[in-house]
Amino acid sequence: MKIALDAMGGDFGPDPLISGADLAYRTFGTHPVLVGDRKILEERIRALSLKAPFEIVDSKDVIAMTEKASDVRRRRGSTVWMATELVKRKEVDGVVSAGHSGASLASAMWVLGRLDGVERPAIGTILPSLTGHFILVDGGANVDCKPSHLVSFAHMGRVLARHLFSKKDPRVFVLSNGEEETKGNELVQRTIESLRESRVPWFSGPIESRDIFSGEADVVVCDGFVGNVVLKEAEGLAQTIIGMMREAAGESLRSRIGGLLLRPSLSRMKKRLDYAEYGGAPLLGVNGLFVISHGRSNSLAISNAMGMADRLAKSGLTGTIAQDIAKIPTGGSLP
Amino acid sequence: MKIALDAMGGDFGPDPLISGADLAYRTFGTHPVLVGDRKILEERIRALSLKAPFEIVDSKDVIAMTEKASDVRRRRGSTVWMATELVKRKEVDGVVSAGHSGASLASAMWVLGRLDGVERPAIGTILPSLTGHFILVDGGANVDCKPSHLVSFAHMGRVLARHLFSKKDPRVFVLSNGEEETKGNELVQRTIESLRESRVPWFSGPIESRDIFSGEADVVVCDGFVGNVVLKEAEGLAQTIIGMMREAAGESLRSRIGGLLLRPSLSRMKKRLDYAEYGGAPLLGVNGLFVISHGRSNSLAISNAMGMADRLAKSGLTGTIAQDIAKIPTGGSLP
Secondary structure (H helix, E strand, O other): OEEEEEOOOOOOOHHHHHHHHHHHHHHHOOEEEEEEOHHHHHHHHHHOOOOOOOEEEEOOEOOOOOOOHHHHHHOOOEHHHHHHHHHHOOOOOEEEEOOOHHHHHHHHHHHHOEOOOOOOOEEEEEEEOOOOEEEEEOOOOOOOOOHHHHHHHHHHHHHHHHHHHOOOOOOEEEEEOOOOOOOOOHHHHHHHHHHHHOOOOOEEEEEEHHHOOOOOOOEEEOOHHHHHHHHHHHHHHHHHHHHHHHHHHOOOHHHHHHHHHHHHHHHHHHHHHOHHHOOOEEEEOEOOOEEEOOOOOOHHHHHHHHHHHHHHHHOOHHHHHHHHHHOOOHHHOOO | OEEEEEOOOOOOOHHHHHHHHHHHHHHHOOEEEEEEOHHHHHHHHHHOOOOOOOEEEEOOEOOOOOOOHHHHHHOOOEHHHHHHHHHHOOOOOEEEEOOOHHHHHHHHHHHHOEOOOOOOOEEEEEEEOOOOEEEEEOOOOOOOOOHHHHHHHHHHHHHHHHHHHOOOOOOEEEEEOOOOOOOOOHHHHHHHHHHHHOOOOOEEEEEEHHHOOOOOOOEEEOOHHHHHHHHHHHHHHHHHHHHHHHHHHOOOHHHHHHHHHHHHHHHHHHHHHOHHHOOOEEEEOEOOOEEEOOOOOOHHHHHHHHHHHHHHHHOOHHHHHHHHHHOOOHHHOOO
């Protein structure tokens, strides 16, 4: 598969990006198409002695992290817009960007467009659980949602879980403030009603945020505001607890030795919590494969994001979502 | 101060509750008024050799955790209703209940009533941060909120922070999906606008969930659905990380020894994360002091909840909130 990479986006410049693309070629056989300033990229490829058969598409304009997402519409020569156009023209099978995530979303919406029947594309963020991983939809694309949006997030999340985790019957939950179906705010209650009425056999009901990391759920559905709160809290709390542990381990000679002995085991644990394992979050509901990576991605994260894009392109994620969404009864009632 | 305790509510029966009341008497000098089945309570007080000068108000009806919260209105002889009536009649200075939290809320609303100008009472939940504690309002009482509700949560949370943390100028934030005031869903954006328009000098703007544990905020405001998600995620994630650590520490002889050496430091850390430190969450905006405790509270949590109720009654929390709310300009614009 050929995967385009916005080779200038991200917090640390092109080096971790192009090293990640090189690693993806060596690990997954993914053919990297770099979109960025040809002169800079060729110079960095030489400097880092990278050997992958890079294709380069020249683009000198980068949407900076501090700029407005909507600017991208007026800057069709920007790296993220041009990389997305390669997908549209079927010159590549998917695109990865660690740049301005609002600009990525806007490019995907404007260049690729929404799939028929999808009111709102959503981000499928992959998080670790005690037994593996689960998908949170929406990871932050839509801050105000209607029940019909959440219903389509449930469908799209389920398709992603089947493609990504190779599970025939992923368990799909709606995030709520209690396990009882009588709990929930109005949005959640109406979403649950709608999913119950449509009699999809795979809907498992509401789940509390305390249980989402237990491994019980493959997909957890919520609006993008709540999704953002959940994601960033996990990030902040993991850092806080690890910070407290580090402090605890430095308290006495005894605990310092304990900390040293535990270090290899703890670094394996940290790896499990690390977002780099999947490296990115696919945008669900647009007409083409777009994987959004963290601005702070290192080369391993980029390589894994490109590997994921490669796998999802091969397995035909976009086509399966299109077929699945076409089957949703409109109006939330049975056909 | 005299504090009433719903002595039959909670997941583990009266023993941890009355032991907690005894501990509160010895630690804070709080006079405990137990509401529950006199015969059972007297028998358990003897069996546990408790020495506090308990007053007992006889009540044989308990709202079970599985019953409906609204049932409490038809059961005015239930422990939680009768305990709340003691506050109303000024026979005690506050009440603590670890029973059915919906029934606690309903009792407080019906028996004590709302303070003038408060549309929706809210729960002020106290959470640990890297440098101390912060208050999350609403911790779960109102799942669907308007901007005016969140504005009053900000005011009430600030008053609670002043009483609880003895800070003259607590920093009050609104939980959002970005640090920029242009982010947020409609509810959050309109809340921020309203607080900016009212020109309260203590409003610090939006905060992301990743930063709420850093110690920067004294008060974090959100609707009760999001508050519940934040609280339960913190609980679930702390357990998951501690579970992973335990697993990591058992992986090899080397890491087992490391884990043993670290144990005293880690148990101090666990104590910091423990909800028992404050033991309960005050209900803000009702006409009387009501502290809601966790159903799984142990005696230390109950003792601390009673001690907090004692302090907040002494410092006149309810009166200060009433005065502060009276000053909020209605309609979200300047007076």
